[in-house]
Amino acid sequence: MIRSMDLLSEYIKNPTLFRYILGxxxxxTMVFILIQD
Structure with a gap:
């Protein structure tokens, strides 16, 4: 599990990549919910 401080420093270094990963x-998650239906 990644610690939040590491995550925060990664976000500061590369916010675009971070946003991409979140996206x-x-x-x-959406696909998983659709499959569950």
Whole structure:
């Protein structure tokens, strides 16, 4: 598990990548919910 401080420093270094990862997680969650239905 990644610690929040490491996550925060990664966000400061590369916010675009961080946003991309969050977006991918959101899409995966949506797909998972659709499959569950």
């Amino acid at each position: 991918v997680q959101e899409v995966m």
